[in-house]
Amino acid sequence: MDRLSSPPDANGHRAVSGSGRDSVIPRPDLFSLLSEAGRVAHVSAPPGCGKTVLLRSWIAEAGLSDRVAWVSVERIEHDPQAFWLSVAESLRRTRAGSPLVRDLTASPGLDSWTIVERLVDDLGPLGEPLWLVIDDLHELGSEDAIRQLAFLLQRGPGRLRFVLSTRRDLPLGLHRLRLEGEVTELRAEDLRFSAVESRALFERSGLRLSDSALKELVGTTEGWAAGLRLAALSMARHPDPERFASTFGGHERNVAEYLFAEVLQSQSDDVRRLLLRTSVLERVSGSLADHLTGSAGAEEVLSELEEAGAFVVALDAERVWFRYHHLFKDLLYLELRRTAPGEIAKLHRAAANWHAEFGHPVEAIRHAQAGEDWDFAAKLLVLNWFGLYLDGRQAVARQLIAAFPESKVAQDPELAALAAFNEWAEGSATDADRYLAIALRVSTAIPDDRKDRLEVALSVVRLSLATTRNDIDAVTKEVQRLTAPETRTAVDWHGNDLNALALTDIGIAQIWTGQLNAAEVQLERALVETRRVRRPVLEVQVLAHWALVALAWSLALSEQRALEAIEVAQAHGWERESSAAVAQLVIAVATLLRGRFEEAEQWLVQAELGIVPGAKPTIDLLDYGTRALLEFACGRHQKAMAAYRDYELGEQLVVSRHLVALRFRLDRLTMMTRLGRFDEVQQALDRMGQDLRDTAEMRMVAATLRLAQGKPDEALAAIAPVVDGPTPPDFLRGQIQALLLEASARAALGDGEAAADALERALDFAEPDGLLLPFLLVPLEELLERHRRSRTKHASLISEATNLSLGKSLSHAGVSQSPVADEPLSESELRVLRYLPTNLQAQEIASELFVSVNTVRTHMRHLYSKLDVHSRGEAVERARNMGLLSRSQVRH
Numbered sequence: 001m002d003r004l005s006s007p008p009d010a011n012g013h014r015a016v017s018g019s020g021r022d023s024v025i026p027r028p029d030l031f032s033l034l035s036e037a038g039r040v041a042h043v044s045a046p047p048g049c050g051k052t053v054l055l056r057s058w059i060a061e062a063g064l065s066d067r068v069a070w071v072s073v074e075r076i077e078h079d080p081q082a083f084w085l086s087v088a089e090s091l092r093r094t095r096a097g098s099p100l101v102r103d104l105t106a107s108p109g110l111d112s113w114t115i116v117e118r119l120v121d122d123l124g125p126l127g128e129p130l131w132l133v134i135d136d137l138h139e140l141g142s143e144d145a146i147r148q149l150a151f152l153l154q155r156g157p158g159r160l161r162f163v164l165s166t167r168r169d170l171p172l173g174l175h176r177l178r179l180e181g182e183v184t185e186l187r188a189e190d191l192r193f194s195a196v197e198s199r200a201l202f203e204r205s206g207l208r209l210s211d212s213a214l215k216e217l218v219g220t221t222e223g224w225a226a227g228l229r230l231a232a233l234s235m236a237r238h239p240d241p242e243r244f245a246s247t248f249g250g251h252e253r254n255v256a257e258y259l260f261a262e263v264l265q266s267q268s269d270d271v272r273r274l275l276l277r278t279s280v281l282e283r284v285s286g287s288l289a290d291h292l293t294g295s296a297g298a299e300e301v302l303s304e305l306e307e308a309g310a311f312v313v314a315l316d317a318e319r320v321w322f323r324y325h326h327l328f329k330d331l332l333y334l335e336l337r338r339t340a341p342g343e344i345a346k347l348h349r350a351a352a353n354w355h356a357e358f359g360h361p362v363e364a365i366r367h368a369q370a371g372e373d374w375d376f377a378a379k380l381l382v383l384n385w386f387g388l389y390l391d392g393r394q395a396v397a398r399q400l401i402a403a404f405p406e407s408k409v410a411q412d413p414e415l416a417a418l419a420a421f422n423e424w425a426e427g428s429a430t431d432a433d434r435y436l437a438i439a440l441r442v443s444t445a446i447p448d449d450r451k452d453r454l455e456v457a458l459s460v461v462r463l464s465l466a467t468t469r470n471d472i473d474a475v476t477k478e479v480q481r482l483t484a485p486e487t488r489t490a491v492d493w494h495g496n497d498l499n500a501l502a503l504t505d506i507g508i509a510q511i512w513t514g515q516l517n518a519a520e521v522q523l524e525r526a527l528v529e530t531r532r533v534r535r536p537v538l539e540v541q542v543l544a545h546w547a548l549v550a551l552a553w554s555l556a557l558s559e560q561r562a563l564e565a566i567e568v569a570q571a572h573g574w575e576r577e578s579s580a581a582v583a584q585l586v587i588a589v590a591t592l593l594r595g596r597f598e599e600a601e602q603w604l605v606q607a608e609l610g611i612v613p614g615a616k617p618t619i620d621l622l623d624y625g626t627r628a629l630l631e632f633a634c635g636r637h638q639k640a641m642a643a644y645r646d647y648e649l650g651e652q653l654v655v656s657r658h659l660v661a662l663r664f665r666l667d668r669l670t671m672m673t674r675l676g677r678f679d680e681v682q683q684a685l686d687r688m689g690q691d692l693r694d695t696a697e698m699r700m701v702a703a704t705l706r707l708a709q710g711k712p713d714e715a716l717a718a719i720a721p722v723v724d725g726p727t728p729p730d731f732l733r734g735q736i737q738a739l740l741l742e743a744s745a746r747a748a749l750g751d752g753e754a755a756a757d758a759l760e761r762a763l764d765f766a767e768p769d770g771l772l773l774p775f776l777l778v779p780l781e782e783l784l785e786r787h788r789r790s791r792t793k794h795a796s797l798i799s800e801a802t803n804l805s806l807g808k809s810l811s812h813a814g815v816s817q818s819p820v821a822d823e824p825l826s827e828s829e830l831r832v833l834r835y836l837p838t839n840l841q842a843q844e845i846a847s848e849l850f851v852s853v854n855t856v857r858t859h860m861r862h863l864y865s866k867l868d869v870h871s872r873g874e875a876v877e878r879a880r881n882m883g884l885l886s887r888s889q890v891r892h
Contacts, residue, residue, distance in 0.1 A: 025197050027197065030054055030191075034186075039153070039162065040162045042164050042183055042186065045188040045190075052165065055135070059131075067096060067130055069130065069132045073134065073139040079395055080145035081115070085106060096127070100122045100123055126160060127159070135165045136167075138170070192223025201229070202228075206236060207235055231245070277289075280344060283315060284302065284324075285302075286320075289301075348368070349373050351363075361383070361384040362388075369403045381418060385401075413445070414439075417436070418457065427616070436458070439461075460478075463501070463502070470618050475509040507545065523545060540569045540577070540579045544586065547560075547561035548586050553732050555771065565579070565583035576610040578619055584606050584607035588601075588603035588604040588626055620646075621660070621664075625664035628643035669681050685705075696728060696730075707741065707745060715745040716745040723738050736771060743780060746758060755783060760793070770797070784805070795835065825863070832856055832859040836879070
């Protein structure tokens with residue numbers, strides 16, 4: 001054999017003359033089975049049965065290369081995110097998938113369900129058959145990824161076909177598809193080479209065997225493709241192929257031994273040494289191989305081996321990086337362990353140093369760990385962990401930390417600090433505290449040149465925990481520490497990133513403790529900084545919480561910021577991350593306040609998919625409170641009370657009072673009053689201190705209770721300081737709700753003019769954002785009707801508020817619900833549409849909307865065109881049929 005003579009591919013490539021289509025044995029019967037398969041072709045057989053070559057040759061023969069997405073599962077793949085990202089990328093490279101499948105980027109804590117569900121949505125419009133081939137599926141070691149694949153098999157579009165190649169069956173729920181006749185099975189017995197196919201294989205290797213020798217070989221190997229190829233390779237050089245045929249055989253172990261003897265050992269000493277010493281690597285380049293062998297020229301050797309099909313696979317178009325076939329790599333490593341066991345740790349350490357020098361920290365850390373150079377691994381991880389987190393590689397950082405022995409973590413304060421941060425990121429504050437305590441306990445043993453770096457790491461962990469617990473004092477302390485001049489020069493890896501993190505966390509803490517004006521300024525600065533340092537992970541956090549700030553005074557601005565946060569999150573595949581969940585919660589609240597309950601439910605469900613209960617209590621509280629208010633608004637009172645109970649339990653996990661603590665207590669006691677539980681509400685008020693009873697929220701509770709008890713004079717006395725006195729609400733909904741309580745009290749006292757004035761002020765506040773929920777919380781149907789008849793202003797808003805108070809949830813004003821409109825209605829057109837059921841003329845509508853009459857008429861023309869109608873009456877009827885207007889809206 002020449003220095004680079006080619007061993008056989010375990011699946012059937014030509015052994016001596018190279019690879020190519022001419023070395024593949026045609027298997028038309030199997031090709032037909034694959035082409036005619038239903039939804040799933042399941043190819044399950046032991047290694048070396050020719051699964052991969054069969055599928056590749058079928059694709060070539062059928063001319064499907066541009067309609068097949070091919071995914072090869074990496075060895076022992078435990079990361080569902082990495083697996084599904086590779087699936088999405090492969091689908092995106094096909095002709096049919098390219099215009100449909102959106103790009104995704106790895107992110108911290110990215111839920112792989114997000115990727116799968118997006119694939120289902122993206123591929124829904126698939127107009128032609130598209131095959132997804134997953135090779136080496138048995139290497140998928142993630143139970144989540146397996147469940148997600150089962151989901152995709154069941155829920156994917158009908159034109160998406162699956163070809164699954166595996167060594168063993170996985171729990172994919174194929175039994176359901178089998179009952180429907182949608183599964184084509186190819187097993188080991190189906191893949192066995194027949195005598196005719198085996199003869200063709202040997203003849204293409206230049207071998208002619210007698211019928212008896214061929215029969216013996218086929219019987220011994222049971223048609224196993226790899227065994228036949230190995231036999232062909234050896235017989236090509238054997239002086240007596242017929243005699244060899246009678247001696248070749250055995251089970252997989254014998255084949256493995258033969259592979260060493262006939263393939264590895266027949267290479268030159270230099271090539272064999274290169275293969276053995278680089279078998280410790282997951283991927284190899286010429287430079288890295290030269291470093292491990294102490295020689296030169298490895299790049300040329302690897303390229304020639306790859307061209308010869310010698311179990312070497314190029315990983316990039318430039319052919320810089322290579323990997324060994326998994327089976328071949330295992331065998332090489334076993335031989336290295338047999339011949340030079342003392343070299344393995346040294347090779348891993350040498351690889352770690354090379355990767356560190358050339359800027360591959362993750363691989364450097366993994367090799368240092370494999371070589372048990374724990375100090376070097378820890379040093380590299382400490383220098384790179386924060387960057388990994390901000391780069392969206394949290395899962396990788398978690399794996400690296402987990403690979404250290406617990407005893408090493410307990411002795412190394414820096415590793416303990418990283419373990420604490422990892423537990424915080426995973427939502428386990430208790431375990432984070434435990435590791436933080438370990439770090440502090442052993443910190444005295446750290447050398448002086450690493451003390452500053454340790455202090456920075458500890459401060460980042462404490463800052464993260466303090467933010468989670470809404471501990472504003474602790475947040476302020478750690479931010480001051482991190483932004484101090486002496487800290488900023490302590491280590492070389494934090495700099496601007498830490499500054500951006502500090503600005504973000506202090507702004508978030510200010511929100512949750514109710515310092516909204518300060519948070520508005522702080523988060524604006526944080527946004528500038530996160531964009532300057534190009535950290536989209538932090539940018540999403542800032543935008544989402546900045547949206548939460550604006551929610552207090554402007555629904556439109558709040559939604560604008562939240563949608564921008566979601567857009568950034570979607571660009572990186574982070575829709576199910578907690579920061580994106582905050583943005584989704586904000587939109588849920590905004591739509592709830594506008595009375596669009598179905599839409600609010602959808603946004604809330606989406607947000608809850610990204611929330612890990614207990615991980616970040618402040619977000620939990622916002623979720624529970626919003627859920628409770630939505631359930632109450634929809635009349636589901638038991639579910640509302642259950643959500644409030646969850647909220648009360650969550651409050652125990654935060655240090656400072658939550659931003660919306662008083663608002664949610666207002667909502668809960670308001671609901672209890674509406675349900676007639678007067679004594680319980682009164683007892684709750686009696687248990688409060690005077691300072692709490694004097695807050696705007698608790699005065700509104702008292703006014704609501706007194707009105708329900710038929711005591712409007714006491715209600716008016718309770719609400720007066722809120723409406724025009726020293727304790728106004730600090731949120732828009734509260735201002736409207738307080739004015740409605742005043743209007744109700746004055747109406748009950750017979751002061752109609754004053755009641756109308758209070759109602760008019762409430763409508764003035766509600767009109768710009770279409771804020772309707774307070775009209776459900778404070779029912780004023782009769783007063784609203786009298787107001788509608790006596791005043792022309794706010795006619796559309798009054799109609800919608802009346803509908804809502806009568807229990808009629810508003811539909812989302814969007815064209816997505818339209819069965820006929822070809823283009824969406826603009827926000828301006830939707831505002832004009834709401835006035836069409838009234839008797840207001842164009843001039844009066846213009847006055848209501850503060851625009852010119854020509855603008856109103858232009859919008860009306862566009863409305864008629866988009867709705868395909870010719871009159872105002874037809875437009876109203878069509879809009880009602882489409883759900884854009886409520887059926888009960890009447891003319892005035």
